[in-house]
Amino acid sequence: MNAAARIEAILIVSPRPVSLRALSRAADLPEPETREALEELARRYSPESSGVVLRHVAGGYQLATNPACARYVESFREVARPAPLSAAAYEVLATVLYMGPITRGGISAVRGVNSDAVVRSLVDRELLREVGRDEEAPGSPALLDVTEEFLTAAGAEGREDFPPLDELVSAEELERVRERVVRSGREAG
Amino acid sequence: MNAAARIEAILIVSPRPVSLRALSRAADLPEPETREALEELARRYSPESSGVVLRHVAGGYQLATNPACARYVESFREVARPAPLSAAAYEVLATVLYMGPITRGGISAVRGVNSDAVVRSLVDRELLREVGRDEEAPGSPALLDVTEEFLTAAGAEGREDFPPLDELVSAEELERVRERVVRSGREAG
Amino acid sequence: MFTVELDVYAGPYDLLLKLIMREELEVFEVPLRRLVELYRSTHLAPDLERDTEFADSATALVLLKSRLLSPLLEPAEAGEEAPLLSPEELAGRLKEYLKIRRAAERLADRFKANAGYHPSAVSLPPRRERLAISRGRLLETARRVFSRAPEPQTHHLGPITVTVQELAALIEAALTRGPRSFDEIVSGMDRLRTAVAFAAALSLSSEGRLNLLQSEPLGPITLEPRP
Numbered sequence: 001m002n003a004a005a006r007i008e009a010i011l012i013v014s015p016r017p018v019s020l021r022a023l024s025r026a027a028d029l030p031e032p033e034t035r036e037a038l039e040e041l042a043r044r045y046s047p048e049s050s051g052v053v054l055r056h057v058a059g060g061y062q063l064a065t066n067p068a069c070a071r072y073v074e075s076f077r078e079v080a081r082p083a084p085l086s087a088a089a090y091e092v093l094a095t096v097l098y099m100g101p102i103t104r105g106g107i108s109a110v111r112g113v114n115s116d117a118v119v120r121s122l123v124d125r126e127l128l129r130e131v132g133r134d135e136e137a138p139g140s141p142a143l144l145d146v147t148e149e150f151l152t153a154a155g156a157e158g159r160e161d162f163p164p165l166d167e168l169v170s171a172e173e174l175e176r177v178r179e180r181v182v183r184s185g186r187e188a189g
Numbered sequence: 190m191n192a193a194a195r196i197e198a199i200l201i202v203s204p205r206p207v208s209l210r211a212l213s214r215a216a217d218l219p220e221p222e223t224r225e226a227l228e229e230l231a232r233r234y235s236p237e238s239s240g241v242v243l244r245h246v247a248g249g250y251q252l253a254t255n256p257a258c259a260r261y262v263e264s265f266r267e268v269a270r271p272a273p274l275s276a277a278a279y280e281v282l283a284t285v286l287y288m289g290p291i292t293r294g295g296i297s298a299v300r301g302v303n304s305d306a307v308v309r310s311l312v313d314r315e316l317l318r319e320v321g322r323d324e325e326a327p328g329s330p331a332l333l334d335v336t337e338e339f340l341t342a343a344g345a346e347g348r349e350d351f352p353p354l355d356e357l358v359s360a361e362e363l364e365r366v367r368e369r370v371v372r373s374g375r376e377a378g
Numbered sequence: 379m380f381t382v383e384l385d386v387y388a389g390p391y392d393l394l395l396k397l398i399m400r401e402e403l404e405v406f407e408v409p410l411r412r413l414v415e416l417y418r419s420t421h422l423a424p425d426l427e428r429d430t431e432f433a434d435s436a437t438a439l440v441l442l443k444s445r446l447l448s449p450l451l452e453p454a455e456a457g458e459e460a461p462l463l464s465p466e467e468l469a470g471r472l473k474e475y476l477k478i479r480r481a482a483e484r485l486a487d488r489f490k491a492n493a494g495y496h497p498s499a500v501s502l503p504p505r506r507e508r509l510a511i512s513r514g515r516l517l518e519t520a521r522r523v524f525s526r527a528p529e530p531q532t533h534h535l536g537p538i539t540v541t542v543q544e545l546a547a548l549i550e551a552a553l554t555r556g557p558r559s560f561d562e563i564v565s566g567m568d569r570l571r572t573a574v575a576f577a578a579a580l581s582l583s584s585e586g587r588l589n590l591l592q593s594e595p596l597g598p599i600t601l602e603p604r605p
Contacts (some may be wrong), residue, residue: 002238005258006261007240009258009262010585012241012500013262026264027261052198063205065202065500068190071196072190072217073215076216077212077481085511087312088313088315090519093519094516095523097516163517168520169520169521201498202498202499242495258494268521269601274486283481284478301475344488344492354481357477
């Protein structure tokens with residue numbers, strides 16, 4: 001695929017600006033070519049005629065809606081059903097709320113099914129974020145925690161607004177869950 | 190702003206397919222003009238040259254990356270494609286697609302094997318969902334059906350996009366199965 | 379290490395159909411009545427959980443080989459009665475299953491062809507007031523998740539596969555000092571483990587790791603390691 005197409009595809013899956021360097025690395029292109037491709041895209045996504053524009057902001061490059069179309073986008077958001085959280089999403093959020101910071105492997109171990117796709121969509125929705133790495137585990141996997149956004153959406157000021165876990169489940173059950181998380185950490189990698 | 194730009198701006202902020210009706214309402218355009226604008230966008234976002242393509246799936250329209258650029262997108266996201274589904278999972282999906290809405294028990298009966306675990310993982314991946322209950326059956330078990338996510342993953346506009354079940358296997362082949370089973374029954378009997 | 383992809387075992391109908399389509403003679407040697415018992419146990423067995431998928435297929439294999447292994451053929455569960463399928467009925471089910479099987483293959487192709495599309499993730503600043511997370515539901519979910527009985531590990535292999543691995547390893551270990559009879563190896567095992575052990579032995583045999591010997595129909599089976 002041509003250079004501009006590669007860059008375009010990368011930009012459209014990124015909710016945040018992407019640096020020139022990250023773009024050129026992912027697109028497998030030298031930086032000068034990446035720059036040229038971006039110029040081509042800037043012409044194509046021009047504010048005069050396009051509903052989508054290429055923005056060059058502090059952190060890098062980003063596709064965004066043309067402010068001239070803001071009215072229609074707003075009107076769409078009024079009619080669009082917000083995607084409700086799935087049962088799986090609730091499970092992952094509950095797991096991270098009470099067990100976090102926790103790795104993706106740990107979440108999957110608690111739930112008993114691979115949870116990577118659900119985690120990704122929650123990170124995209126800014127309800128979860130990476131807060132560091134578990135240096136003890138092989139491969140130092142990322143640790144996830146709930147965000148401010150999550151607390152706001154749940155109408156909570158902080159974690160302490162939720163009842164402690166031992167009020168929800170027995171100590172014995174809790175021990176079993178913790179054991180599973182620890183075991184998954186040891187087996188990872 | 191021109192019609193295509195309005196539609197483009199709406200589509201780029203929607204990860205899910207948007208129906209013609211919702212598009213035309215939000216863009217404040219009559220449906221025929223919306224349709225024309227979509228045709229214009231389809232030419233611009235063509236799979237030959239563009240990194241982003243216009244898809245018509247699950248009863249709506251969606252901007253998505255061109256599969257020809259998948260390599261770069263996946264390298265950018267640093268996530269592997271989700272594990273492919275198992276043969277059993279595709280069987281369960283096919284059963285629900287053609288026989289649904291159907292209960293877990295119904296699925297197991299068609300496949301000749303307990304399918305609850307497979308169903309659970311497909312509900313988790315949002316490819317199946319519960320759409321009601323079979324009030325006639327004892328215990329009113331839940332009825333499952335395929336989701337919008339399923340249609341999108343299959344690149345289908347709707348159920349009618351799939352060939353009728355009876356066209357998938359030739360009459361000769363079916364007769365061969367019957368004849369062999371019946372003969373083996375006679376011989377062994 | 380010996381592994382079995384869960385994919386191989388899509389259920390007894392799948393297995394039966396494969397044998398029929400491949401025109402393997404074995405299928406004719408199997409008394410239909412016994413096959414029917416298999417379906418009965420498949421549908422009515424009460425406590426089958428996620429292991430069932432494989433266990434059923436293993437049982438199917440065992441039953442298909444029933445001429446080889448008569449001791450495994452006691453009726454499924456005492457007191458369980460189910461209507462027997464006539465050959466026509468069984469043929470009818472297999473025909474329906476064959477259509478689904480074909481549909482599943484087409485579906486797999488479609489999913490594969492569409493796997494490279496990634497939806498736009500260009501988003502607007504979040505509108506906080508739109509997304510509400512129910513705290514009640516969150517707590518209810520937490521209670522359920524943390525008190526759920528632990529399920530077997532399922533990374534990319536089904537949990538039952540681990541059992542097959544174990545049993546395959548056990549069989550190989552048992553054969554290090556020469557041939558052993560199957561009965562000896564499975565003595566003390568329950569029906570399910572015995573069935574899975576037999577499937578493991580069949581798999582090892584098809585991998586060329588051992589020979590299955592039987593001197594007379596319905597006679598005892600000997601497992602002999604291959605060099």
